[in-house]
Structures are given as C-alpha cells and as structure tokens.
Amino acid sequence: MEHLATVRQKWGLFMEHFPLERRAAVWSPASHPEVAILFIFRREHASKSQTSQEVLSVQAQAILAFAEYPHIVQECSQPDQSPSGHLPYLLTTCGKALAGREILDEVLNTTPAFGSHLSKTDRADALAFTSLGESKLHYGLIYDLWYNPINSEKVAFPKYAFENPWPLNHILPRLKRWEQLDWMLTQRVSINKDEILADVKTALAAFSTQLDQKQYLFGDK
Amino acid sequence: MGMVLITYTLMPGESSEYIFIMPAGPGVGRPACEEAGLAALFLRLKPAAVKFAASALRYWNFSFKLNCTREMSNSVGGSTSNTNSTKHLANNSNAEDVATSGSAVRIGAVRFEGVGRTSHSLLKAKAATLLSLSTKLSDADYSLADASRQSSEKLPFASVALEAHATAIALRQLTVFESVDVVLDAPAPGVVDVVFHLVEKPALFASEQLAASATSADLSVSLIALNPSGVADSAAISIARSLESSTPLLQNGPFETQIISNVEAVYSRPWNFNPEKTVQFSAAKTNAGVDLYSSFIQDSTVLAAKFKTFDHVVGASHQFAYEASWRRLVDANPNASLTIKKDAGTSFKSSISYSTAIDTRINNSILSFKSIIEAAGLGGDIGHVKFTANSEAQHFLGHGFSVSASLKHGLLWTLGFGPSRVNDRFRISVRGFKKHGVGPKDGDDAIGGDLFAIGAVNLFTPLPLLRHDIPIKGHLFANGGNLVHIEDAKTRKSAAQRLFSSFSGAVGVGISLNFDWLQGEFNYCLPVSVAGGDRANPGFQFSLGCEFV
Numbered sequence: 001m002e003h004l005a006t007v008r009q010k011w012g013l014f015m016e017h018f019p020l021e022r023r024a025a026v027w028s029p030a031s032h033p034e035v036a037i038l039f040i041f042r043r044e045h046a047s048k049s050q051t052s053q054e055v056l057s058v059q060a061q062a063i064l065a066f067a068e069y070p071h072i073v074q075e076c077s078q079p080d081q082s083p084s085g086h087l088p089y090l091l092t093t094c095g096k097a098l099a100g101r102e103i104l105d106e107v108l109n110t111t112p113a114f115g116s117h118l119s120k121t122d123r124a125d126a127l128a129f130t131s132l133g134e135s136k137l138h139y140g141l142i143y144d145l146w147y148n149p150i151n152s153e154k155v156a157f158p159k160y161a162f163e164n165p166w167p168l169n170h171i172l173p174r175l176k177r178w179e180q181l182d183w184m185l186t187q188r189v190s191i192n193k194d195e196i197l198a199d200v201k202t203a204l205a206a207f208s209t210q211l212d213q214k215q216y217l218f219g220d221k
Numbered sequence: 222m223g224m225v226l227i228t229y230t231l232m233p234g235e236s237s238e239y240i241f242i243m244p245a246g247p248g249v250g251r252p253a254c255e256e257a258g259l260a261a262l263f264l265r266l267k268p269a270a271v272k273f274a275a276s277a278l279r280y281w282n283f284s285f286k287l288n289c290t291r292e293m294s295n296s297v298g299g300s301t302s303n304t305n306s307t308k309h310l311a312n313n314s315n316a317e318d319v320a321t322s323g324s325a326v327r328i329g330a331v332r333f334e335g336v337g338r339t340s341h342s343l344l345k346a347k348a349a350t351l352l353s354l355s356t357k358l359s360d361a362d363y364s365l366a367d368a369s370r371q372s373s374e375k376l377p378f379a380s381v382a383l384e385a386h387a388t389a390i391a392l393r394q395l396t397v398f399e400s401v402d403v404v405l406d407a408p409a410p411g412v413v414d415v416v417f418h419l420v421e422k423p424a425l426f427a428s429e430q431l432a433a434s435a436t437s438a439d440l441s442v443s444l445i446a447l448n449p450s451g452v453a454d455s456a457a458i459s460i461a462r463s464l465e466s467s468t469p470l471l472q473n474g475p476f477e478t479q480i481i482s483n484v485e486a487v488y489s490r491p492w493n494f495n496p497e498k499t500v501q502f503s504a505a506k507t508n509a510g511v512d513l514y515s516s517f518i519q520d521s522t523v524l525a526a527k528f529k530t531f532d533h534v535v536g537a538s539h540q541f542a543y544e545a546s547w548r549r550l551v552d553a554n555p556n557a558s559l560t561i562k563k564d565a566g567t568s569f570k571s572s573i574s575y576s577t578a579i580d581t582r583i584n585n586s587i588l589s590f591k592s593i594i595e596a597a598g599l600g601g602d603i604g605h606v607k608f609t610a611n612s613e614a615q616h617f618l619g620h621g622f623s624v625s626a627s628l629k630h631g632l633l634w635t636l637g638f639g640p641s642r643v644n645d646r647f648r649i650s651v652r653g654f655k656k657h658g659v660g661p662k663d664g665d666d667a668i669g670g671d672l673f674a675i676g677a678v679n680l681f682t683p684l685p686l687l688r689h690d691i692p693i694k695g696h697l698f699a700n701g702g703n704l705v706h707i708e709d710a711k712t713r714k715s716a717a718q719r720l721f722s723s724f725s726g727a728v729g730v731g732i733s734l735n736f737d738w739l740q741g742e743f744n745y746c747l748p749v750s751v752a753g754g755d756r757a758n759p760g761f762q763f764s765l766g767c768e769f770v
Contacts (some may be wrong), residue, residue: 018747018759025753027323027661027670027706029560078566080551095559165602168547168569 032095038064038103039076040088042162052088053159054140060088060103067114069108077163129210129217132203140200146180147191151172308400323539325375329412335419339397340451346494347391351384351415378413381405385415394418394496395453397422416558434764437465454490459483465656467513479510497729514657516557516669517565519644520549537579545601546570550644556665564643572597585617604638605645607631621683621694626676633671633707640708647673651702653727653746658756660704668706672716675702676724681733696744701726726750727757734765741765 043050050073050194051058064071082089084099090106091097098106107114118126145156152173161169162178184191207216210217236736331351332346345352354376382405389401408415425446432439443459463481468474485505492498505523512518524530527542531679537707549567576593591611598604608629617623635641646669648657657667683689701724731744748757 015747015759019749019757021723021750023750023752025662026703026719027668027754029558029663029668032559080549080565080567081562083552083555085551091559097555097562119678146580164567165569168567171547172567 016063032093033091035091036069036071036093037091038071038073038088038093039081040073042075042159054087055141057087057088060090063104063107064090067111067137067143071187103106125210129207132206135187136199136203139184140196142180142184143191143193143196146177147184238318252298263440310459318724326378326381326411326413327375328381328415329408330414332414332416333419334416335421337421338424338448338451339419339453343395343452343494344392347395348388348417351388354381354384375411376626381413381415385417388415389417392417392419395491395494396496397448397453404683424448432765435469436467437463450490452490452494454488456486456488458486461485465513477513479513481507481509481682483507483509492528492530499527499529501525501527501529503527511555511657512553514648514655515643515669516552516554516561516649516666517643518551518553520551522547524730535579536581540574540576542574544572544574545569548644550642556664558668560663561643561666568603568644569601570597570603570645571600572603573599586617587613587615589613598638602638603642603645605633605635605641607633607645609647621689623681623694625679625681628674628676628677630674631672635671641643641669643669646670646706648673648704649673649704651675651725651727652677652698652700652762653729653748653758654725655756655758658758659702659725659752660755661706662754664685670704671707672720673702673704674720674724676700684732694733694735696731696733696742697729698731698744699726701717701727701750723752724750725752725755727759737767 038060040052040061041054043052051061052075061073063069076087076089079085079087081097082099083097083102086099088103089097089099090103092106115123144151146152156177157173160173164172181191207217237559262356264328328351331348333348336344385403385405389403392398392401399422400418401420402418404416404418406416408414425444427733428443428445430439439461440463441459441461443457445455445457447455449456461481461483465479465481467477482642483505485503487501487503489499491500492500502527503523505521505525507521507523508518509521521546523546525542525544527540529538529540547554547567547569550565552561552565572594572595574595576591578589578591580587580589582588589612593609595607596605597607603691610628611629613625613627615623616627631647633641633646648667648669649659650656651659660670660673661668677698680697682695682697684693684695687693703724705716705719707716725748726747727746729744729746731742733743734741740760744762745760746762747759751757
C-alpha cells in the first residue's frame, strides 16, 4: 500500500508538468451590451413608426418607455432567440436574456418607484382595463387576424413571412396560425364570432368612455 | 439430354492459367459430355483476364481453384473419351486459340430460373450480349430481324461459357442475389442452352449497430427492403438514438445528458441497371442535442437527392448531391451564451455538394483520400462554400508493426452572406480533449469555427501472446488540431496565420481493435499543449462500436 501511495505521488508530480504549453484563447467573445436591448417583432415601417406590429412587443415597449428604463430597441424575426420562445425579450447589460413577466420584474427592480404615483383608484382602474384589454381586445385581434382565413392569408401571413425564404415563408405562417388557434381554444371553450365581436365592442366602448372622462387612461400626468 | 454442370474453381495465389470445367456428378455428366461432345475442356485465358476474374469473384466470396491438366486427368478417371479429350487438349500448344476452342455451337435459349421479385427488364439488360446471340428467349419477344443472323451464327463453346460467366458476375454485382449459378445445357448437338439459377436474397431484413464509449451510447436499427421493384433497388427506414452524458456512464453522481434522435427513409436504385451508378433519395428528421457542449438543440428536416458513381480510371467513388434542409436552432440552456442566442431561430439551406473518396494500395501502404465540397445559396437564407478534406496513409512495417498518419482540414467561406452560423460551423474533437473541446468558446459553449486542421500520427504494434494477424494492436499516438473563427473580412486575412500559429495537442498509448464487426480503442491520453478555453481530458478514454446484421 505504501508503495502504491508512493507511485501515485510520483505520478501526480509527473502529471503536474502537463500540459507543457498553455496559450491564450484562439478567440474572445464580444462583451455584454453597454445598454439593454429590447428585441421586438418588426415594425410596420422602421423609419416611420416606433411601435411593433405585435401586441406583446408594444406592451414591453410601453413599460420600458414609461419607466424610463435605459434601453435601445432592435427588431427581431426569430422568436427562438427568446428564452420563452416568444418575442419580445430583453438583453440586459449583464448578458442575461429576459422574457415575459421577467421584463416587468426587471423594470420594477431597477425602477422601484414605477407606478407609485398612481392612487388606489387608479391602480384598480389600471388592473381592470388591463384585464379587459388582454381578455377581450387581444383575443378579438388574434381572432380577426388569424382565424379569418382571408385576413390570415392577406394580412397576417405576409407579416410573419417577411424575412423568411421560400418555402419557409409558406410553412412558418401556417404553423403560427395553428399555434394561435390552439391558444384561442385554451382561452375559451368555443370560438364564437358573435360573442367575440360583442366583447370587443364592449371593451372598446369602455376604453372610449374612460378616455372621454380623463385626459390620460390612468393617472393625471 | 443430360445436364452439364460447369464449375469454376480459381484458387487465389496460384499462377496456373487454366480453368477446369468438369462434368457434374458421377454417371450423369460423363454420358452427357460424350453425347454433346463437351468433354473436359481447358480454357487458357490471358493472365490479365484471369486476375480480373479472380479479384472480382473473390470479392463476391466465390471460392475458386485452378487445376492444371495433370490434376484433371487424375480426377476424371477411366472414361476413355474423357481421357482422350484431356490428352488432346493437354497437347494443344496453340494457347491463343483455346479461347476459341471447343465445338462450334449455337445458343439455343437463355433461361433464368428462381426469379421472384427481379424484373425481366433487369435480367434482359444484364444478359444483353447472350440474348443477342440466342435464337430464342423465353418470356421475350422473338425478333424476326435477328432470326436470320442468329440462326446461322455459331460460336466456339469457350466464348459462350465466358460470356455466360461474365453475365453471372454482372448479376452477382447487383447484390440482390444470394447466389448465381450458370448451367450450360446441351439439348441437341451443336446447341447450348444457357440457364441461370438465381437465389434471391430475402425481401426484408434488419440490421442493428451499437456503439459505446465511456460517456455515450449509440443505437441504430434499420429495416431494409431489398429489390422491392425488381430493379435491384432498395428501400430502408432507420431509427437512431444517441445518448451522451457529461460524466462517464458507469460513474455515480449527478450528470447532464444530451440526446440525438434521427429517423431516415432512403430509397436507392442503380442507374440504368448499373450497380456502380446509383441514384438515391432520402428524407430525414433529426433532433440533435448539442446542449452539453454548445447549449443548443437543432431540429432539422432534410430532403436529399444523390447520384453515386465509381470511376475505374483512378479508382475513386464520386457523389453528387442536392440537399434542402429546414433547420431550427433553439437554445436549450437558459444560460446559453450570446453567440449561441444570436444564431437561434429557423433557417433554410439549399445546397449542392460533391464528394469523392479514393482508397488505394501501393505495395505495403494503404492510402485514402476523401473530400467534400458544398455550395449553399441556391435559395434559402444560407450561403457559403464549405470544404473538407481527409487524407490517411498507413504503412505496414512488417512483423505486425504499422504506422499511420492522417490530416483533416476544412474551410467555411460565407461569400458575403454575413457571418457563419453556429450550426454550419465546424467543431473538432481531438484525442486527449473532451468532445468539441478544442476551438473558440463563449463561456462554456463551443461556438465552432470556420477554418480547422487536425493531424495525427499513430504507431500500431503487435501485442505479446497474440499472433500478428489478429487485429488487436498496441497503439501509440500523437495528435493535435486547431480551429479558428472568421467573423469578417479583416479576421479572414489573419485566419490562416492564427490556425498554424499553434496547435492544441496530446500524446498517448493504448490498445486498438479493428475487426470487421467490432472496432474500438482504449487509450491513456496526456494533453501537451492547451489553449485558453480548451477542455483537456487527461486520463483513460475508450470507444467501442459493433454492427449486427
């Protein structure tokens, strides 16, 4: 046993000489961004408009803009780059990619006072109108854009096929359509056109009344 | 009429130039021989023809034995006519005339027996020369235009036998027959019927391949339909699964894994019934996890069309291919590096490629060269030229010793389509380092490179107590490689300089197995030169692969 231990020790001393040469890395990656980058679904006209054509991307843009979170906006056509598989996603200065609720959490962590100027009533209104928008307006938009075959072919498909080569420009929008229809069926038991359009009308009426009574949707500044 | 079974026996290494044709069976062949005048006959072929026949037939696992005149006369025995024929031909000094010797005969019919799935058009194509000389073909149209020529055309028996033999070899090369036997029947004086007895291979069979190493296990199962359309084609469906672990499989403790699964359907058929020219169509769906080394998973759907051919001038195989692949790269790890995230998403690659492989033997050396060049950009959003070459040389030193050297290099040039993507770049593995352990890294992720070179030198030695011809050898090696990433035109200029400025290398010793059905290595590796980011792996490494049919 002692002999074995001696051999092991000598072998360890021998192995300490290896490797004989250590060199610098053959390549160095780019450093993390100096300013956070928000990757959004593409805009209608990049030079003329600022907001994305997709609802979730516009939401994120609005949150970051109102919170005055330092960031730049870049368009992205690959949702797979996002940790959640959906746009938008935020690339922070630490090199971390955030998506969905994580973006809001990041804003709140960076700007704790964000929204603190709202009164309790304003907060309640904000919650109500946000829920109304998400459950009825957003659903109605997805229905109109993707469920209707003529709209999907003429409006939605060209938007989502814009940067893809043939045949992906035919395949990917159709896959996206199936994805959207599946999502719609997870939100409601059945897809009823009259019911959906009635909900949209109700929601728009509520937003219209709110904006009629106040200068801003929430708060007064 | 009796049947005369012609058997050829050609023993490798013997220098005799005679092929012995003998009657089949006692009491059957000899009377038939005497009646038809087809006694034991010697054909003296030119040396080149004998060698070619010997090598071709040896490849297809025929066993042949060359007998000289004296052996034939001893084996035939007391038949006077046979002995007389033997003596007559043994005394025949006009060797060049032997190929034209024998009675002048007419080919009466060409028959194929044992045909199941094989189509008649294939058989007719392979026996075209014989058919053009025959007066009647079973199951075929009888051409009046040929009748007048054929009815008067007589051939020496030897040339008929040689043509039948050549046709049998051509049928055997199609790889859809277990055996192809030729029988020359004599239904009437001066008439020979050529009968091919075919035994087709099973219509359906399966093959399995299993490979394992310290950290991975690969299993592939294929179901193959042979000759489904009767034109020597084949259709196969294969399913493959590969599991790789971050730690040795037999080691307890936490570990991470990546899985590669592949389903592929392949259809191939000879071009114009020529087995050396093959057309192949394939469709494959692959889900390849590279998350252990590069934090991404690639899902791809590939359609390909290939044309393969063999060139006898230089002895090289060539392949021309078109491939359309839809790839989707998703980063499996939330901590994936920015370089990987940037390349995530879908892409479509449409490319043509040319590959060639040459294997040759010169004296005691085996040389092989393989290269592939791919041009992508015929549609799709991927555009590049990708070139890879692999050269190997092995020299046998005698007494069981051999030395081999290999060099592999490649270049990916994006032709102004922007920087290359991580799923198109090269990733290299070198003994003494972990898989994909050499090359550019972003954090823990191997991002691949656009220019690489790997070299290795191996010495194989005999092992004590084992015969030299047993393919279990001692193995000493030194290998090294480098991989560089080209980001733009500026870095392209210095890429070659960076490639050759230094190599990551290792040396080692071990044992190698090189059976036809089992190959493997068991080595102790010692990295000697390491770059920043390289994942050196000193210590024992083993790999094993076997194939079952």
